[in-house]
Amino acid sequence: MLILTRKLGEGIIIGADVVVRVIEVKGGQxxxxxxxxxxxxxHREEVYRRICEENVRAATHVPTRLDGVVRALNARRERDDGGGAPA
Structure with missing residues (x-):
């Protein structure tokens, strides 16, 4: 980790096109x-971490009623194909 000391109004450059500047120092902030x-x-670090957590949750979410949907689709397919009794 690179640690820098900056005074009010001073900044640092990240890459070729990002500038971070000290705008105000008040108390511990x-x-x-x-x-x-x-x-x-x-993003603020805590916001970025929440975004990452939510992305993982969304990618791994398995609908709890998916088995019911599959059964309904299979029943409909059988009915449409003439394989089952009309409902």
Whole structure:
């Protein structure tokens, strides 16, 4: 981890097109300004972690009633194919 010391108004450059600048220091809080291209996503760490967790949840979610849907589709297919009695 790179650790830098910056004064009010000073900044750092990340890559060729992202600038992070110290805007305000008040008590134990530092306000940063971030100048980045619109295509670059910028999130607070806790927000980014929640986004990642939600993406994992969405990708691994298995509908609990999927078996009922499969049975209904199979029954309909049998009925439409003439293999079963009309419902």
């Amino acid at each position: 530092v306000k940063l300004g971030i100048d980045a291209p619109q295509k670059t996503t910028v």
